[in-house]
Each structure stands twice: as C-alpha cells, then as structure tokens.
Amino acid sequence: MSSEPAKSASSSSSTPQEGTQPQAVPHYPQPPPYNGHYPPPPGPYPPFYAYPIPDPSHHDPNAPNGAPSQPVAPFFMAVPPPPPGMVYAYPMPTAPGYPFAAGLPPPQPAPKPKRKQVKMACTNCASACKRCDEARPCERCVKYGLAETCVDGVRKERKKGIKRGPYKRKNRNASGEPSNDYSTGEGEQQVAPPPGYPMPPEGYPFPFVYPPYGYVPAPPDGQQHPEGSPNGAPPPMPHPVYPTYPAIYPHPYGAYPGAPPMGYPPMPGAPVATSPNGNAGGKPDSSAASPTNGSVSAEPSKGKKRSRGKGDDSSRPGKKSRDGPSEEQQPNGDNGVVGGEAAGKEQQTQPPTFAAHPEAGPAAAAFSGPEPRPLMATM
DNA sequence: ATCCTCGGAAACTAAAGACT
DNA sequence: GTCTTTAGTTTCCGAGGATG
Secondary structure (H helix, E strand, O other): OOOOHHHOHHHHHHOOOOOOOOOOOOOOOOOOOOOOOOOOOOOOOOOOOOOOEEOOOOOOOOOOOOOOOOOOOOOEEOOOOOOOOOOOOOOOOOOOOOOOOOOOOOOOOOOOOOOOOOOOOEHHHHHHOOOOOOOOOOHHHHHOOOHHHOOEOOOOOOOOOOOOOOOOOOOOOOOOOOOOOOOOOOOOOOOOOOOOOOOOOOOOOOOOOOOOOOOOOOOOOOOOOOOOOHHHOOOOOOOOOOOOOOOOOOOOOOOOOOOOOOOOOOOOOOOOOOOOOOOOOOOOOOOOOOOOOOOOOOOOOOOOOOOOOOOOOOOOOOOOOOOOOOOOOOOOOOOOHHHHHHHHOOOOOOOOOOOOOOOOHHHHHHOOOOOOOOOOOOO
C-alpha cells in the first residue's frame, strides 16, 4: 500500500481537484466544540479545526440515471488547508466516514495489540504451532480430545559460556529519561519542540506541527485586528511571543511554514521554512504516515513460499526441532531474527510533503468548498 | 467451510557485558 | 551489585494445501 500517497503534496497539482481555486477564508468563526476524538491542542494557538469539503470525486450512487449527482456526505475531503498563519497541530480525523483527500495517506489503524504468549504451551499445541493456554488440559486439547496428552513441554536449557562481542550502548539522552520519540521513522532524530511548546501527546500517529514562525493567533471572535496591519493580519501580540523557530514537524496533510496556500493572504514576516537540520520540512524521511509496521503495509512475510506437502513429516527444517529429544540446530545463532526486522522496516519511505508554498498540498488544492462550516463529527 | 501443516515473525527470557 | 544488550528459544499467526 502506500505507494500511492507518495505523490501527495508534491503532486498536488494533479489531484482530482485540479483547477479548483482555493477559497480565501478571512477569519474563522468560533471553533467547533471538541467532541472527544483528540484532546484540544496544546499551546496558545487556536484549536485545530477543519471544514468539511465535499469530495467531488464521490457522488451519490443512487442518483437517478442521468441526473447530475451531488457529492454526498460524509464523503468530504477531510482536511482543508489550515487557516492563515496556522498549522495543524493534530492529525486529521481517522473516524469512519472520513475518507481522505486524494493522494493523502490513509488513516493509521490502531496499532496492533502486542501478542501475548503463554509461559509454556502444552506439547500438543506446541507441535501444532497453535495457541495454548495456561489451563491443563488446555482449551485446544479439550476441543480435539487430546486432554490426556495435554502436558507442559520441557524447556531446553540455554547454552552457556557463549562469548559475545562488546555491546553497543544505545544512546540515551543525557537526562536519562526516555526520549519521547514520536517520529515514526527508524533512527530518526527527535526534533525538540520550540521552547514553551509541549510534546505531542502519546500515541499520535503523525508528527506534530507547531506554529510557523511569526504566527499570531486570531483575535477573539468578533474582534477586529487593529488597524494598519497588513492584510488584516494582527500585529505582534504581547503574550504569544512565539520563538523564532523556523522548523515545523512534518505533517502529511500539508502545512505551510512560510507561505500561505493559495487564496490566503500572505503572512507578514514569515520566513521560508527551514528545519534545524537543514532539510526543509524537518525530517522528511519516512516519518510521516509511516504506518508503524502495522499490519497495513508491512507484509514482509508476504510472498512467502510454501513447499510443503502433506506427507512430508520432516519436522520444521530450519527450525528448532521440537518433538522428540532432538536438539541440535545451527548452533551459530544467526537465526536471522535481526535481519528480518530490518527487512520489515523501510517500507514506504515517503517524505512527508510540505506545502511550504501557495499550492499548499492536496488539501489546499482540494479546497473549493463553500462557506466553511465547522467540522464537528470527528474532531 | 473446516482442518491441518508449518514458515517465520514476535515474544520471551537468560546469559554476557557494561555500568555504578 | 544492578542495568542493558544480545541472542537462544518458544509461542503462535496466518498462508495455503487437504479434506469433507
């Protein structure tokens, strides 16, 4: 999967929405009530909220023949461009009913729960490679009438005296506390949020996005920005003195660090985004939308070939033999475990796309909706 | 549709090495 | 001594064939 989203923003101009003109959103009304999907964004900037945009690529299948079908809810483009001077702090909703804008990565499924194993499987289950339980006889043995022979196997004693090379210490941060790494890519460097900004909450599938340089929150509803500010943009405000932090975290849905998307007034004083490590967009590699190994894409074991034949009772060739007292099996432990892991990773390494520019990514391109409405359903 | 087999990834865990 | 890393060993998921 996920070979598609690859083109996301960079190819935004070729999304189905091509040609539609983003509509300027001068000032956002009261944000919709937060209904519990995500905690309210941290920090002093205004809450993230999105507007439902009809997805022109989806039409009412029940429309009478020939009749011009209308886009139907809830098939909306999920996330329009953020308001001026604002970047998404949270990932887009993943609730059912929210398909995703063309070219955008699909929602991340909840991470697969870790597999739990019993301490010791009974001999029957072990030889059948099936799930066992603590009970004796175990459930499976009972089911198949093997209760009589349902007994614990015996663990082989571990080899001793095997010398190892020097250990490579994993670098842990100075403070000793676990690094709060929300990046999805492997071996990626965690980029610290600007001073004063919180880390993303645990469990967020996508990286955070922090306010761009020069961002100033909109005035309270109903109020006007003071006169004289260009494009109606507010002058620097007293309290949120946002640090000059040009980098933002990569976000798969397009954030614009420096320049607003089409139709939005330019943000005064916003420099072109550059990440601290030089590559615009922070940490492009993998990171965003990496489905974290989840079932979704991984499939490392796909294409595995089976050459078995019912009758061949050769007991699991490459594996440790179990039934019977036999033991020996490749004493030099290259059991390929490590390699397997490595191999499994590195799928989909799409650099997250930044709409650091007017054609602010697919979302922006897709933005052609009518008057913005708060998106309540899934926020 | 269900059962069976079994490759291989994930989980577990203890030994070896590093650190205090 | 404790903590961390490494890797040996086991569990069991899940694909795919066999069977009814």
